[in-house]
Amino acid sequence: xxxxxxxxxxxxxxxxxxxxxxxxxxxxxxxxxxxxxxxxxxxxxxxxxxxxxxxxxxxxxxxxxxxxxxxxxxxxxxxxxxxxxxxxxxxxxxxxxxxxxxxxxxxxxxxxxxxxxxxxxxxxxxxxxxxxxxxxxxxxxxxxxxxxxxxxxxxxxxxxxxxxxxxxxxxxxxxxxxxxxxxxxxxxxxxxxxxxxxxxxxxxxxxxxxxxxxxxxxxxxxxxxxxxxxxxxxxxxxxxxxxxxxxxxxxxxxxxxxxxxxxxxxxxxxxxxxxxxxxxxxxxxxxxxxxxxxxxxxxxxxxxxxxxxxxxxxxxxxxxxxxxxxxxxxxxxxxxxxxxx
Amino acid sequence: xxxxxxxxxxxxxxxxxxxxxxxxxxxxxxxxxxxxxxxxxxxxxxxxxxxxxxxxxxxxxxxxxxxxxxxxxxxxxxxxxxxxxxxxxxxxxxxxxxxxxxxxxxxxxxxxxxxxxxxxxxxxxxxxxxxxxxxxxxxxxxxxxxxxxxxxxxxxxxxxxxxxxxxxxxxxxxxxxxxxxxxxxxxxxxxxxxxxxxxxxxxxxxxxxxxxxxxxxxxxxxxxxxxxxxxxxxxxxxxxxxxxxxxxxxxxxxxxxxxxxxxxxxxxxxxxxxxxxxxxxxxxxxxxxxxxxxxxxxxxxxxxxxxxxxxxxxxxxxxxxxxxxxxxxxxxxxxxxxxxxxxxxxxxxxxxxxxxxxxxxxxxxxxxxxxxxxxxxxxxxxxxxxxxxxxxxxxxxxxxxxxxxxxxxxxxxxxxxxxxxxxxxxxxxxxxxxxxxxxxxxxxxxxxxxxxxxxxxxxxxxxxxxxxxxxxxxxxxxxxxxxxxxxxxxxxxxxxxxxxxxxxxxxxxxxxxxxxxxxxxxxxxxxxxxxxxxxxxxxxxxxxxxxxxxxxxxxxxxxxxxxxxxxxxxxxxxxxxxxxxxxxxxxxxxxxxxxxxx
Numbered sequence: 020x021x022x023x024x025x026x027x028x029x030x031x032x033x034x035x036x037x038x039x040x041x042x043x044x045x046x047x048x049x050x051x052x053x054x055x056x057x058x059x060x061x062x063x064x065x066x067x068x069x070x071x072x073x074x075x076x077x078x079x080x081x082x083x084x085x086x087x088x089x090x091x092x093x094x095x096x097x098x099x100x101x102x103x104x105x106x107x108x109x110x111x112x113x114x115x116x117x118x119x120x121x122x123x124x125x126x127x128x129x130x131x132x133x134x135x136x137x138x139x140x141x142x143x144x145x146x147x148x149x150x151x152x153x154x155x156x157x158x159x160x161x162x163x164x165x166x167x168x169x170x171x172x173x174x175x176x177x178x179x180x181x182x183x184x185x186x187x188x189x190x191x192x193x194x195x196x197x198x199x200x201x202x203x204x205x206x207x208x209x210x211x212x213x214x215x216x217x218x219x220x221x222x223x224x225x226x227x228x229x230x231x232x233x234x235x236x237x238x239x240x241x242x243x244x245x246x247x248x249x250x251x252x253x254x255x256x257x258x259x260x261x262x263x264x265x266x267x268x269x270x271x272x273x274x275x276x277x278x279x280x281x282x283x284x285x286x287x288x289x290x291x292x293x294x295x296x297x298x299x300x301x302x303x304x305x306x307x308x309x310x311x312x313x314x315x316x317x318x319x320x321x322x323x324x325x326x327x328x329x330x331x332x333x334x335x336x337x338x339x340x341x342x343x344x345x346x347x348x349x350x351x352x353x354x355x356x357x358x359x360x
Numbered sequence: 361x362x363x364x365x366x367x368x369x370x371x372x373x374x375x376x377x378x379x380x381x382x383x384x385x386x387x388x389x390x391x392x393x394x395x396x397x398x399x400x401x402x403x404x405x406x407x408x409x410x411x412x413x414x415x416x417x418x419x420x421x422x423x424x425x426x427x428x429x430x431x432x433x434x435x436x437x438x439x440x441x442x443x444x445x446x447x448x449x450x451x452x453x454x455x456x457x458x459x460x461x462x463x464x465x466x467x468x469x470x471x472x473x474x475x476x477x478x479x480x481x482x483x484x485x486x487x488x489x490x491x492x493x494x495x496x497x498x499x500x501x502x503x504x505x506x507x508x509x510x511x512x513x514x515x516x517x518x519x520x521x522x523x524x525x526x527x528x529x530x531x532x533x534x535x536x537x538x539x540x541x542x543x544x545x546x547x548x549x550x551x552x553x554x555x556x557x558x559x560x561x562x563x564x565x566x567x568x569x570x571x572x573x574x575x576x577x578x579x580x581x582x583x584x585x586x587x588x589x590x591x592x593x594x595x596x597x598x599x600x601x602x603x604x605x606x607x608x609x610x611x612x613x614x615x616x617x618x619x620x621x622x623x624x625x626x627x628x629x630x631x632x633x634x635x636x637x638x639x640x641x642x643x644x645x646x647x648x649x650x651x652x653x654x655x656x657x658x659x660x661x662x663x664x665x666x667x668x669x670x671x672x673x674x675x676x677x678x679x680x681x682x683x684x685x686x687x688x689x690x691x692x693x694x695x696x697x698x699x700x701x702x703x704x705x706x707x708x709x710x711x712x713x714x715x716x717x718x719x720x721x722x723x724x725x726x727x728x729x730x731x732x733x734x735x736x737x738x739x740x741x742x743x744x745x746x747x748x749x750x751x752x753x754x755x756x757x758x759x760x761x762x763x764x765x766x767x768x769x770x771x772x773x774x775x776x777x778x779x780x781x782x783x784x785x786x787x788x789x790x791x792x793x794x795x796x797x798x799x800x801x802x803x804x805x806x807x808x809x810x811x812x813x814x815x816x817x818x819x820x821x822x823x824x825x826x827x828x829x830x831x832x833x834x835x836x837x838x839x840x841x842x843x844x845x846x847x848x849x850x851x852x853x854x855x856x857x858x859x860x861x862x863x864x865x866x867x868x869x870x871x872x873x874x875x876x877x878x879x880x881x882x883x884x885x886x887x888x889x890x891x892x893x894x895x896x897x898x899x900x901x902x903x904x905x906x907x908x909x910x911x912x913x914x915x916x917x918x919x920x921x922x923x924x925x926x927x928x929x930x931x932x933x934x935x936x937x938x939x940x941x942x943x944x945x946x947x948x949x950x951x952x953x954x955x956x957x958x
Binding site for chain 1: 444446472475476482483487488493494518519556560566572578579580583584587718721725726729823825
């Protein structure tokens with residue numbers, strides 16, 4: 020694979036970077052949606068994050084990359100052998116799977132292995148993209164242009180964490196827990212509300228307005244294109260630092276306390292904004308906890324809520340699509356009401 | 361806009377220059393959007409590009425309705441059947457590695473095809489996940505998008521335009537102008553060798569960024585592309601470093617066509633300090649403190665902007681961070697869609713049903729050993745045992761379900777008589793309706809009429825952001841060309857219907873016509889023509905709803921509604937919610953249920 024632009028070298032776009040880091044620290048957050056102008060480095064950031072993630076341990080020869088330690092939620096290959104012996108495992112990169120536009124359903128969910136069927140007459144299951152994305156990330160660029168029948172399919176799998184294939188005489192189920200990452204440009208069409216709701220956090224990116232930032236963006240990009248390896252080498256230290264921070268934050272995460280008072284604050288904010296359902300509160304608390312873990316704080320507090328509330332709640336407001344005040348403004352207003360200016 | 365004829369030779373010279381620069385760095389500059397009708401100028405330019413690119417560089421033409429299989433690659437059917445195992449076929453984008461793809465009729469390019477192209481441009485590889493294949497092939501290529509659009513609204517998808525360095529317009533170039541010094545393939549070859557070593561100074565980067573800002577170019581890709589073009593220009597001139605003239609050239613070729621505002625030479629007239637105003641001022645401060653290099657770059661870009669364009673831009677100055685013509689996603693996307701795949705069933709590819717090759721092969725696969733041995737037993741000679749035996753009962757066809765989309769066409773009377781009383785209320789009603797359309801995933805289009813013309817403010821789209829923006833910018837005042845407006849609505853409805861969608865017209869007017877079709881102002885003639893237009897609307901079978909926006913319900917509007925067989929709804933009191941309900945009822949009555957397409 021070609022050298023990718025280092026994550027730490029991305030100029031500005033702090034909200035997007037934070038949201039991606041939160042997803043890397045706590046995958047249960049439910050995915051990140053990045054919506055914004057053209058040419059703001061949306062895809063660059065996601066691909067860069069892929070290179071940043073620390074490797075994970077996976078069972079050797081398991082087509083789904085099951086976790087060696089866990090007992091629940093294993094695939095059909097690992098399940099029977101698990102009780103008797105400890106499986107062999109190895110370090111693999113965390114999968115960040117691209118779902119390209121124009122992908123066909125059979126490749127997404129998996130289908131009959133054509134080659135084995137034609138040459139040997141065997142009925143075998145060939146895992147698809149969802150299998151490959153298990154325990155990792157599924158990235159959909161231009162998510163608002165994704166065809167409806169694929170969206171339906173993703174919604175179901177993302178909700179249940181399991182991919183059930185019933186086609187061509189195959190009956191296969193395998194775990195498919197992944198973090199959904201979508202990006203797109205709102206001018207090219209809206210996202211279906213159901214899919215919108217599946218994303219834990221939603222980030223708006225804008226082209227930087229001040230000239231110094233813009234010059235820096237162009238300069239770094241230019242340096243990268245001139246000598247990708249050299250550029251990556253120069254940023255290697257920063258990258259490693261960030262990677263260590265992610266690893267440390269993951270370790271700290273279970274220990275971060277969420278006091279009842281903080282829960283109450285989150286509930287106040289959600290009630291004030293009138294978000295639908297409980298998913299908003301849950302995501303808000305989880306994201307705040309992840310931020311606390313990243314910053315090495317022991318307890319979730321107002322400061323953490325302030326940082327994550329716009330991304331966690333922006334897309335959950337009962338929406339009047341024509342309201343002049345954008346959702347971001349409404350969330351900010353709500354924050355000011357609950358937490359003070 | 362058509363640049364004046366005097367500028368034409370210069371235009372051609374720039375086009376030739378762009379061709380050379382493209383040939384020097386087709387991958388970095390990402391390509392050209394070439395606006396011109398088919399003709400000698402375009403042919404000459406394409407021949408030139410072909411002649412300048414190295415002999416070995418592939419040039420592939422992509423037809424408008426290319427399938428994903430050919431574009432990205434997929435299953436090679438013939439080879440698969442022959443070999444008895446899946447054989448992949450390379451797509452055009454992979455074939456074009458190191459060369460150029462030519463997009464025919466790029467202004468009609470589907471959003472989805474454009475997205476595939478831009479993904480390949482961005483990542484430098486084509487990723488295929490289809491037909492049971494998973495391939496990842498690196499490929500780098502340039503794009504020449506042939507844009508045959510005539511109006512401002514017809515242009516290639518914005519996502520693609522944003523990535524192409526050069527936007528050329530050859531529509532004003534005549535045959536006699538086609539005369540400019542051309543570099544040779546050897547020059548280009550030498551420049552290509554030098555390109556990697558060309559260095560660009562920090563101040564050059566700063567100059568391009570500042571110029572892009574001052575010209576109101578929001579996308580950060582523009583200065584990046586300009587920088588690459590400056591490099592290519594330096595390489596072409598056999599310089600080791602980017603010089604001032606290279607930057608000026610890059611600004612002229614890359615930045616000028618994207619300008620959405622003029623760099624204001626004087627501070628704007630003092631107004632109440634509003635946020636956008638402040639923004640302007642900070643731009644100006646930047647402009648004042650420019651060092652000479654930045655001025656050179658900016659001047660070069662500015663000089664290349666035709667005067668007519670600037671006048672237009674100044675009018676549209678308020679909305680400059682976003683390109684008003686961006687994305688006609690809704691419209692194009694749906695034209696390409698044949699409904700939603702609703703599974704595969706056994707059946708023969710007849711009567712328009714499409715054979716699903718992969719599924720057919722899958723159905724045949726389990727039987728192969730059996731059939732092969734049977735075939736071997738029957739035949740005198742051994743057949744090649746790897747052949748796939750496909751029988752008739754294996755045939756699988758794809759079913760599509762087509763849900764007919766509703767497109768609501770809003771025809772808003774923005775003339776003086778309405779503007780005085782009710783334009784704000786009418787806008788409010790339309791906004792409510794838009795929210796409703798959002799819920800139902802309908803498309804909306806917006807026609808406004810005032811003065812002498814009816815103007816299509818918004819082609820059918822699902823983007824509410826755009827709908828709202830164009831509505832907010834709708835000015836009021838002027839006469840009422842009602843007949844013209846009704847005819848425009850009928851035409852639009854016709855176009856919508858041809859795409860397989862169901863149009864519903866919603867007219868908001870007080871029913872007083874005072875401008876005739878020919879622009880005359882005889883009231884009697886205007887009214888007569890409006891009624892005739894209304895009858896034409898009825899004849900076309902278009903479902904319509906007429907909302908009377910006059911302060912008191914008027915017989916004129918009611919009569920008009922009768923003539924067009926429309927639901928008549930007076931809006932005597934400001935109650936947009938009632939209007940919303942009425943439109944919903946009308947649209948629901950016409951909405952067909954999901955229609956299965958065999």
